[in-house]
Amino acid sequence: MNFYGLVDGTEASLKKYLGALSGVDQVGADARAAMLATRSIKTTSKRWAIDTAITMVDLTTLEGADTPGKVKALCTKAVRPDPTDSTVPSVGAVCVYNDMVSIARTHLDLIGGQHVGVAAVSTAFPSGRASMAVKIQDTQDAIDAGASEIDMVIDRGAFLQGRYIEVFDEIVKIREICGTKAHLKVIFETGELVTYDNVRKASFLAMAAGAHFIKTSTGKVAPAATAPVVLVMLEAVRDFYSMTNVRIGVKPAGGIRNTKDAIKQLVLVNETAGPEWLTPSLFRIGASALLNDLLMQRMKMDDGYYASPQYVTID
């Protein structure tokens, strides 16, 4: 791999590449995100945003208690979020643990959901604390089972220790396994990286290493996809595009629970990376509860009143 000509795979070149990044001023980033949160999205633009957000949802279940039945229900919901309204689009993908991938893929194909992807969380999700051999096997299993998207976690311990080259090499290896079969999303767990400088550094590291998407969080650690963190990542993909002419996707996950939050995310995308990113191939939202709120708001826009929650299906 040539890493877009940005690094040559050596630690020295990676250090130079990351060292050239400018810092992020926390107060300024917070202020910009807060300003964009004041955008007032109404009527036709709200309707467009709701449908767009639905197509970007990675409908997720990542529980120890997951069963084939639960995953099949999730897949059904993913293909047809509102059984009473065929104009509601399908979501982008379902996101499950490794052992549920083949069940999800088979069921999706069975019910006409070939267009809905299956994302598998990988590399000893959520902690990433396993040997490289295990992480490789974990990923290989998911791809063999039919995953079209791999959501890997980085080794935050190594990152915080400054062992960037190890983090980089892991991403490179997992990307190699993904090959052309699966898209790679790299999860930073920004709640553990803490500073925006780290988020920016991790973004550029992962993009050079071959990530197709950069993703905020596992959903297991709070805070997760805060607006300023997503802002910093969107700035990173925008700048990476101007350096390489390649568009990397962004996936906020965790903490985006209602339509208002989702629309704020779309505003961030629109005014930071730009409208080119407003597509499920470049922006996803990892969520579980969000989908139903989007459906409720959609019904409200059509009917003029809030329906009882019983009019949306729980799974």
Next chain:
Amino acid sequence: MEDKLSFEYAPAPESRAVVSIKPKYGHFIGGKFVAGTKHFPTINPATEETLSAIALGSKSDVDAAVKSARKAYVTTWSKMSGKERGKYLFRIARIMQERAREFAVLETLDNGKPIRESRDVDVPLAAAHFFYHAGWADKLEFAGLGTSTKPHGVAGQIIPWNFPLLMLAWKVAPALAAGNTVVLKPAETTSLTALLFAEVCQQAELPAGVVNIVTGDGSTGALIVNHPGIDKIAFTGSTEVGKIIARAVAPTKKSITLELGGKAANIVFEDAAIDEAVEGIVNGIFFNQGHVCCAGSRLLLQENVAEEVLSKLKTRMAKIRVGDPMDKNTDLGAINSHEQLLKIRELSAAGDLEGAERWSAPCELPGKGFWFAPTIFTGVTQSHRIAREEIFGPVLSVLTFRTPQEGIDKANNTPFGLSAGIWSEKGSKVLWASRQLRAGVIWANTFNKFDPTSPFGGYKESGWGREGGRHGLSAYLKGVSHE
């Protein structure tokens, strides 16, 4: 779903139903609205719609206002305890908060600034100034200004059109807290929120004559400045008019403070957080259409990051939403008056003529009203007019420097000295630079941030005295000894 890529924000207009504008206004003298004689129109600069007719204050109006202010000072306000004065100020602050939407909508209609700014900046800050100064009213002897301070008496205050209500608050709140009474003249194009403030004074049952508002143009202002019954003059406006006022006041016993023009340097060093610096540059010059005396109108870029900053700045500027100020998503509103628009055009044309390169954000400007697209000039040098004269519009002059010292030298090479900005992630450089800069307000890694506790004012031709904080309070007291 529709296959469209762009996220068009549907119009999100704030309702103007919350305000009722009278067809004609008089002055507010002695606690009452009194009819004027001659009137002039005030318009909405975004639509050129006439909003109302404003009275042109004459000599007899100013005489009546000064007389009423003197009477209130002698009989009521100077005798009242600080604690009681403070209660009135707290009451005014609370009513301003309660009527915040009304103030914001009226300000936006009359001034042309975006509702987002009047709602989120002007009105909350104006109320904050009254809250802050209300707290000082009964604690003046503990302000570190000496224990035998006294108010001046009657203060004549002349305010500009860029932040009509906020500048009123900056003037009226400290004057009243210190025990003065006031005669205030709002700017001729933006009188409406001052007249709404007069209603608030009535609602707060402020004793008659403590606040008097006489509307009018420069001739009315001159009557106030030259009135023998006034003890203190406070003016915010252009350096040109400030000099005239200084000359007029010099042979008198009047005390004076002036907040004048600026040509602030916003200095971006190579080690700045670039994305946030770009936000700060945008906020520095395009906030309030650049109608800001402390605007960061001279961008000084270190040459090794100049290209990157400029490219990011242009990308960011293309996202600025220009248009209907009443729309909640508008970032840049209308130029306040036709006269100001002509001035901006004239100076921009001078920039072209002197060989600077103009770039304007691609945006559609409304057909009616006064508009100017956000614009930058690159290739500007110290000897260009647009590097020296205040444009007071959404026009940024971009200069470069090679070493930190050269940046500082260029920043200080101006007759003005109101504000400056420093962008660097290196703390020692920020401290070093802030000590070298000759400006009253220096922002580090931010710009255009205001707070009633922080003194604001200029060096050199940017003004005399300070407003805000304990320093601002001292301008409304005599016998001040700095302990």
